[in-house]
Amino acid sequence: MPTGPQNTYPYAVPTADNWMDRDNASERQWTRLRARPAGQDDPLPRLQAFRADGxxxxxxxxxxNGRVPRVVRYLLTHEQEAAAQFEALELVCQARHWLVRDELCVDSVGxxxxxxxxxLSAALGLLSAGFADGLxxxxxxxxxxxxxxYEQFLKxxxxRGWFVALALPETGR
Structure with a gap:
């Protein structure tokens, strides 16, 4: 019979052979290796700021010029998913009080x-013809x-005086 205090909750005590502890330790190791100072090596915050300024x-x-910003919607997705994503883009545009072109520009080529x-060429054609201010x-x-x-596209x-707006920002914030 063992001596000393008895643990009534043995599942709460980590053990060396606990797969979850090993998995978490491995994840912590790789996360630490991936960690970077914010804004130093990761270009996404810089690109997000550049795009937001645009x-x-x-x-x-x-x-x-006395008008509401006009936008054209563009997606690169499967045809089956396009309708729901265009609706989401419509909501983003309504929230920002932008006028949305009726054209649905979707490429499903991967x-x-x-x-x-x-x-995308058709959407850029609408921009260059002056029918829209942004994508x-x-x-x-x-x-x-x-x-x-992506950075070259933004530049x-x-x-040309056009802007790119995203429903989900680059950094996910």
Whole structure:
């Protein structure tokens, strides 16, 4: 018979062979290795700030010209998921008091070079023709999962006086 205090809740005491403890220790190790100072190595906060500045500037310019900012919606998704995502984009635009173009620009080709996407080209055509001031999409991955390509796209849009708005910001905040 064992001597000493008895533990009435043995499941609360971690043991060396507890798989959850090993899993958590492994996760802590990898999380520590991935950890970076905020804003130093991670380009997403910088890109989010750049994009947000573009949205503010584009919206202010439209309002200075006496009109509501106009946007075109764009998605890179499967056709089956597009309707629900377009509705979500519509809600984002309503909350910001933007006028939404009727065109639904959706590419279902999967990750493809920007120049090979017909609907993205159509959306950019609406912008260049002056029918819209900005492009709204769900996440930056709908434009490009490659951050360098995404940054270049943002810079080209800003150089032309257009903006990119996201339903979900780059950093998830």
């Amino acid at each position: 949205v503010r500037a584009g919206s202010e310019l439209a309002r200075q 990750p493809a070079p920007l120049e090979d996407r017909e609907s 709204v999409t769900a996440t930056y991955e709908h434009i490009s999962p490659d951050l360098g390509e 080209e849009m800003a150089a």
